[in-house]
Amino acid sequence: MxxxxxxxxxxxxxxxxxxxxxxxxxxxxxxxxxxxxxxxxxxxxxxxxxxxxxxxxxxxxxxxxxxxxxxxxxxxxxxxxxxxxxxxxxxxxxxxxxxxxxxxxxxxxxxxxxxxxxxxxxxGDLWAGSETFIYTPETAAAINDAFYFLGVNAPSDPYAQVITAYAYAQSVDAYIIASDLQYGKPVANPPILQNFTAVQGAIASTLRIVDQANLTIEFNDTNPGGFRYVSNPQDTNYKPSLNQDCRQTYWTLMVGNNATLMADMVAIYMDEIEPLKSVAGLVPSLVFQPITTDMILHFSKNGGNALGLDNQGPLNLVQIDISWSDIADDDRILTAAQNILDGCQAAASAVGLLNKYLYQNYASVGQGVFSGYxxxxxxxxxxxxxxxxxxxxxxxxxxxxxxxx
Ligand SMILES: Cc1cc2nc3c(=O)[nH]c(=O)nc-3n(C[C@H](O)[C@H](O)[C@H](O)COP(=O)(O)OP(=O)(O)OC[C@H]3O[C@@H](n4cnc5c(N)ncnc54)[C@H](O)[C@@H]3O)c2cc1C
CATH class of the missing domain: 3.30.465.10 (Uridine Diphospho-n-acetylenolpyruvylglucosamine Reductase; domain 3)
Known part of the structure; x- marks a missing residue:
């Protein structure tokens, strides 16, 4: 039912x-x-x-x-x-x-x-959008540092947020880094985000003053949905076959805020993605989001929430997000996702920065979300x-x- x-x-x-x-x-x-x-x-x-x-x-x-x-x-x-x-x-x-x-x-x-x-x-409107770079170790280091400092500095200006994604782009056969920057006022390039905007060499930028609804459409376009359903099954584009549609898996872990650890996790992710580069429709991402101390302070409103995240931040919420097209590749992809997760957990654990919390909305089916609470x-x-x-x-x-x- x-x-x-x-x-x-x-x-x-x-x-x-x-x-x-x-x-x-x-x-x-x-x-x-x-x-x-x-x-x-x-x-x-x-x-x-x-x-x-x-x-x-x-x-x-x-x-x-x-x-x-x-x-x-x-x-x-x-x-x-x-x-x-x-x-x-x-x-x-x-x-x-x-x-x-x-x-x-x-x-x-x-x-x-x-x-x-x-x-x-x-x-009202925000200043927001995405800046995209071709991956180089130098660019990555600068962006990871910017991410680290945003985590540290966020309480000074809680209007700023960022999502930093590493991805492999088949169309250009290169790894890219995309930082989605968001500032909750119509103020261009605020000081809190200038460590990001100072990084040179962006190949694309959509940063502008924008309303919230339009921003969610931009993020929808860069996060295409799972199976390709259309509302009208009579539509000639309707394709019920799994093989032709987009398949997607999410996995997650939470770690402390540390730029070196970010670089280590990116290396683990790249090692696993390398042999998969020719997989049909592959879009593999490793995504970082700062979970800041000011954010966590609000968790205690009205008796608190059930998440079990007390104020041990700033933290880095890590998401492994892989899309592909062919059901025949499921096993390879899911094995790679598990390996990335295991590797990242081990790397974080080795430096004492693994947090037990798992974000339910990004977790994979086998992850024990509630024990992390x-x-x-x-x-x-x-x-x-x-x-x-x-x-x-x-x-x-x-x-x-x-x-x-
Ligand atoms: C493209 C994309 C972007 C995302 N962006 C964000 C983001 O910005 N921030 C964020 O925190 N997360 C984000 N997520 C993760 C998102 O929060 C989860 O995927 C979430 O499960 C989506 O909820 P839904 O209602 O759309 O999904 P559904 O699959 O409909 O719901 C998920 C589960 O919740 C249960 N459920 C849904 N509604 C109810 C209800 N009314 N009562 C009881 N149970 C219910 C269902 O049993 C279902 O199993 C994103 C995910 C994707 C795919």
């Missing part, structure tokens, strides 16, 4: 403009294009086609997380269908405050959320699950994503 939430597409701003009721079937683009004309936004995804539900229940890193924390830290209230079929309003001040805590990072383990009431704030939080999550779902409907009957057990 599939439960399709697509028609739960309400987006209603409260009269005081401080909260928006967002139906769980929305994608972020629709949320942003509704709020933008009012000069408002919420904490949500950075890619237009991503859904509100999964992103928010797993954490949710936004353009504005330095100022407000992750998406799960900015849900005032959840409307949830519990395992017994009852519909409850779940907030910090409700009788369900334990469930409220668990939903902040607990994924699909507790119920089906039908509406998220999201904290809403004024927001810490023993106490996992025990608490299991207790909440036993209380609201004694027959364990969401653990046992609902396949997919990450289970507490």
């Amino acid at each position: 599939t439960i399709d939430l697509a028609n739960l597409n309400e987006i209603t701003v409260r009269s005081d403009r401080a909260q928006t009721a967002v139906g769980a079937g929305n994608v972020w683009y629709d949320v942003y294009t509704t709020l933008q004309p009012m000069g408002l936004t919420v904490i949500g995804g950075r890619v237009s086609a991503i859904g509100v539900g999964g992103l928010t229940l797993g954490g949710g890193i936004s353009f504005f997380s330095g100022r407000y924390g992750w998406a799960c830290d900015n849900v005032n209230n959840y409307e949830v269908v519990l395992a017994d079929g009852s519909i409850q309003e779940v907030s910090f001040s409700s009788p369900y405050s334990d469930l409220y805590w668990a939903l902040r990072g607990g994924g699909n383990n507790f119920g089906i959320v039908t509406r998220f009431d999201l904290m809403t704030f004024p927001q 810490g023993q106490n939080n996992l025990a608490r999550l299991k207790a909440v699950s036993a209380k609201y779902d004694p027959a364990q409907v969401f653990q046992k009957l609902q396949p997919g994503y990450f289970k507490l057990n």
Whole structure:
């Protein structure tokens, strides 16, 4: 049985403009294009086609997380269908405050959320975009240093964020480095990001003043979706064959903020990608995002979230993201992804910089996400699950994503 939430597409701003009721079937683009004309936004995804539900229940890193924390830290209230079929309003001040805590990072383990009431704030244009370089060790060193210093300096200006991706581009047979820079004000080249913009030799740049909805379209174009479904199956482009479509895998780890370790992880990634260069449709990326101390401070809002990340930052959230086209290459790709993960974990561990936390929304199917939340939080999550779902409907009957057990 599939439960399709697509028609739960309400987006209603409260009269005081401080909260928006967002139906769980929305994608972020629709949320942003509704709020933008009012000069408002919420904490949500950075890619237009991503859904509100999964992103928010797993954490949710936004353009504005330095100022407000992750998406799960900015849900005032959840409307949830519990395992017994009852519909409850779940907030910090409700009788369900334990469930409220668990939903902040607990994924699909507790119920089906039908509406998220999201904290809403004024927001105009950003200065943002992507700068792309051909990989050289010198360029990489400069960008890794810029990344390190952003992690350290972020509390001085929480409007800045960056995503730095190393990728192999088959079209030019070269590794490239792309830094997505985001500054939450319409101010070009702010001092906090100048370590990045000082790096010479970009082959492309889309940095400009831009509105949030358009920025999510740019990031959608550079992060093409998985299987190529079109909305109208009568469309002549409809291709149900797996072999012809894009396949994709995500894996993750969390490490301390350290430029040398970044270079070591890039070397491990390149070693694994080298023999795969001719794989059809290959787009392999190693992606770094600073998880800053100011971001983590917001995790304690309203009783805190379930993620188990206390303020040990700045940290570096690492994502291994590989796309390819042919089902016949699955084993090779997944073996390489596992090897990159193992190698990066070993490298981080060797220098005492491996963090136990795994970001659910970037994790691979075999990664034990919830053990990374810490023993106490996992025990608490299991207790909440036993209380609201004694027959364990969401653990046992609902396949997919990450289970507490
Ligand atoms: C191109 C791309 C860009 C991304 N960008 C970001 C980003 O900017 N920031 C970030 O933090 N993450 C990002 N992610 C990761 C993203 O958060 C996860 O992929 C997330 O699972 C997407 O949620 P969804 O609702 O679109 O997916 P779905 O596959 O629909 O949902 C994921 C899981 O959540 C459960 N679920 C969904 N909705 C509900 C609900 N209402 N109630 C109960 N359970 C539910 C489902 O059981 C499902 O198994 C990105 C991913 C991709 C592919």
